[in-house]
Amino acid sequence: MTDVARFRLLLEEERAGKLALLPALRADISSANAARQNSNVDDEHDPEGATIAFELSQASALLDQSRCGLAQIEAALERIEAGTFGICAVCGQGIAEGRLEARPWTPFCILHASGKA
Template sequence: MPDEVRYRLLALRAEALDRLVGLGASRSDLVESARGANIDDEHDPEGQTIAFERAQLDTLVADVGRRLKEVDAALGRLDEGTYGRCVVGGEPIDPARLAARPTATTCVAHAGR
């Protein structure tokens, strides 16, 4: 089972890294398209759109960064032998919860706390 879990976590990590690369390309495209334009964010309606798109991309990049940290932490717990144990109470995390959320750190009972 640890090998299956490691494989799944590494696949999630690879997906997140691919997403990060794609978002970086999207941001580069956005910056490049705005470079030659005469954009005044305060007075140009299109400027608001570009600023919004840039903020949206920044948010997505931050979300992927958090996801990578969660996956790396789960891999660390796997190496330490604590993966699948609730960090609050120490009890095993239900396998169905781990199947749905492989980076979970708490059991369902402690998830809302």
């Protein structure tokens, strides 16, 4: 039997961490955009432009990952409320405790995690 209360706590802590990270990532993106706009030379020919473009790309990717992770966490919390947490969304079998330890937001057992089963 899955200890749902423990996983709810883990998920809520993970959600809080992601929510705290989002404003910092947005600020990084705003700073990179401001630096890019203040640059008089295009990114391709400005040595600093490449750095700015890289920082902007990296911060944008991290923001996207954080948003995606947050959505997965929210979905897992919804499954807890619905009573379906720890049950594979494909086969309906229980998800191994070890898998939930590693990825408490997963809706899939190990067999269906890759989508190849």
